[in-house]
Amino acid sequence: MNAPDTDSTAALAAAIAAADRAAIAQALNLLDDRRPVAREQAAALLGLLQRDQDRAGGHLIGITGPPGAGKSTLSAALIRVWRRRGLRVAVLAVDPSSPLSGGALLGDRLRMQTSAEDDGVFVRSLSNRGQFGGLSAEVWPMSVVMLAGFDIVLIETVGVGQREVDVSRLCDTTCYVAQPGSGDSVQFLKAGILEVPHILVVNKADMGAVATRTLSELSSALKRTHPDGDWQVPVLATSAASDDGVEALADALEQHYQLLLSQQRLSQRRRHYQSYWLHKRLLEEFGSFGIERLGGEQQLLAQIESQPMNLYHQYQTLRQRLYTAFHDINS
């Protein structure tokens, strides 16, 4: 295997930290690249990105909900609010792919509802690529790169089931957008199929009575204190079409972020959640046999969380161990 070019990787990391759009786009391509030499460079790049979990910085937000709930329109409205507040925003939109051809239709109306001339907004779409219902493993490192260059990183996906669980195990704050008039969200919450989000939104509040009913059903179905503790889950009404309630939603997202910061829980949460993704990525690269070589899932997760080391350095180190191990087996 060719060794990655350390000079160019360092230059790339520096450009990302300076929020260079071309560099960020290039890094996202790299993180998507499954060739061994690219994986090597990706690991090196992640190791170099100094914005680690100990430094307060960007806010990683997940928005999920059933199809047709108006997530894209709501996201676009939120972006407008954030831009007015002077915040720079990156979006990772995850779309389903065709199981048959592997092809996918990416992107939706989100990019076009924000200004194309605005350097403070960056949108990358990602197809789900037949992951077993969950989010593909690229989402984690991509969000890391985006956090290095933007104040807010938004992950938007159709989510119920594993994908929604995955989002809630990645983001600092998760927001679930329910469809007015559909009892599904209420049922999912009651049945515990849905992870409890930090914020619940009923969008399309302009639908009137239907929306009001859904709002009150959700409010009563939900235990108002989040399992994280110390957080009362707000149930908000928005109308992305008229921007009503969108400022309030942006405020609620910010409040949750401030809570995490003030209790110094942000880094702990990220470490906890990211170890899950680190495991997921290693599993995807090296299979369950690789995870066994590292002592099995439980031990691996415990070990990752206990070490003070930068997670991406750990990722790199673990990969090296596995390569050495596989090399030993083969030779």
Place this chain on the structure above:
Amino acid sequence: MSQDTEKRDRPWLMRTYSGHSSAKASNELYRTNLSRGQTGLSVAFDLPTQTGYDSDHPLARGEVGKVGVPINHIGDMEALFDQIPLGQMNTSMTINATAPWLLALYVAVAERQGVDPAQLQGTTQNDVLKEYLSRGTYIFPPAPSVRLTTDLIAYTVQNIPKWNPTNICSYHLQEAGATPTQELAYALSTATAILDAVQASGQIPPDRFTDVVGRISFFVNAGIRFVEETCKLRAFGRMWDTLTRERYGVTDEKQRRFRYGVQVNSLGLTESQPENNVQRIVLEMLSVTLSKNARARAIQLPAWNEALGLPRPWDQQWALRMQQVLALETDLLEYGDLLDGSPVVEAKVQALIDGAHEEMARVEAHGGMVACIDNGYVKRELVQSHTRRMRSIESGDLKIVGVNCYQESAESPLTAGEESGIMRVDERAERDQIASLQAFRDTRDNSQVQQALQALRDAASDGSNIMPPSIQCARVGVTTGEWSEVLREVFGEYRAPTGIDISPVEGSDSDALEGVRNRVRRTGEELGRPLRLLIGKPGLDGHSNGAEQIAVKGRDAGFEIVYEGIRLTPAQIARAAQEEGVHLIGLSVLSGSHLELVEDINRELDRIGATGIPLVIGGIIPEEDARQLQQQGLKAVFTPKDVDMNTIMNTMVTIIREANGLEPAA
């Protein structure tokens, strides 16, 4: 001689859809056409005029005077009708989002000519709903668009009684892929949505509402399956008669008549062996004239070379002569209805009516026609139908002579010669138009302009009829861009659903597709990640069939597709390509502004450092331009000749392989 021959019917209105370069050049063309026996005018406006931009707006670059005439202000409109007395003319204007504005200019010019506006005759197309589904010259969200439509209708019914305020179009639905059943269903659903909106607006006293119903006319398409098309028009007539009687209580039979104009199909016209289009056009004209009880009121025929580029005056004259031969030389107009009583025709008509009723019920179930624009139901149905059509052309089930069978041909003398058989718009037209616009602005009384714009803003906000303040704007020299900008501020802008999120259509799988799919997958593996393709529709042109079909096919072939709809700026396209990390950009341009747009996109890509992404283009692109584009670095130019989309996909894979240093043919 029979009694019938003595009462030979009067021929329909004969028009040619035309306009280009400038008001002055178009005026000369109109006067020539009228002197050759044309009996009405059909004005084609350029895309900036249709989408509410002045000729000097950045988005107008390359589009001024291309697909029609640029009209910025009353001076342009006056020049367009110079020496054409509006009191005696019947003028059809293909205008939608800015229809109230162009009618206001027409009224103001009539005033200047000393003609009482109440005497004016003609048509404003004024059917915005179909713009969201096909053609794409909408500006505002559906609700305020419908409001503008109803304002124009209410105004003309009361003030310009002989005007046809709206021409509900099934024409463009067929172009977007509609089957005859869908054409019937969506056009009639649109008509009822508009009539209901007029009724709900309260602008018309209930006892005059049947006058509104009586002024609704239609603009229909006729394809090559001319028996079915004739039946479709009989079905239209019967369904409209029933609908107006039952839903709106119209008792006067004349007010229930299905009045329609027609342009025959340009979708089915071919670039290969284009002379064959002549017989296609003639057969299609038969379908709208054969049955006296379902005969068109006005006909305009496309020119034989529309798939090649802009037709020349001679090409348009040929199209007019086809109508004259049918109307004047043949005995068609001497007889009553030829098809009445035919059981074959009757069965077909009934089947179409039944199918249309079922589809109309589905539209209702999805919330009605206006809701169906925003929720994407109708657009998806159209994309699905069009995809089916494309698949059957690919498989050869649907035969197109010269395209997928009998492709061998002697060289055509028609397309030989320096011009290659098409017209070129004078390159100076855009510059001259901009200069004259800037000079015009200096001659206006600015306080009058501001006052008129404020009155327009007030009417837009408070819901009073938009026509009177628009006419005042026209009189004092407000420009198209200014009028539209005020309404954009009040109503906002809109992006319609693309409709490409359909399930793969049956029969899509073929060995050819499987072959492409393997190459896409293998190349993705070699490059480390799935192949990504950005499909961009730059410029103001909204003909999105091609882009949509490439998107659907690309998805089925295994590409990850980024397609974000029509009317993107070069900056938006360049930026999306970079942010999404695509392997190739495919552009679609049909308005003739490809040279300028490609130049701008290349510049934007350079500016943001997104270099090295190969670019291909599809559209109506003359050969000479294709060569020039390839010199500018474009890797492939696809035209209507390239009907096999598997081949297009394969070419794109090869280009991606080449650009990334892989063995191209593998």
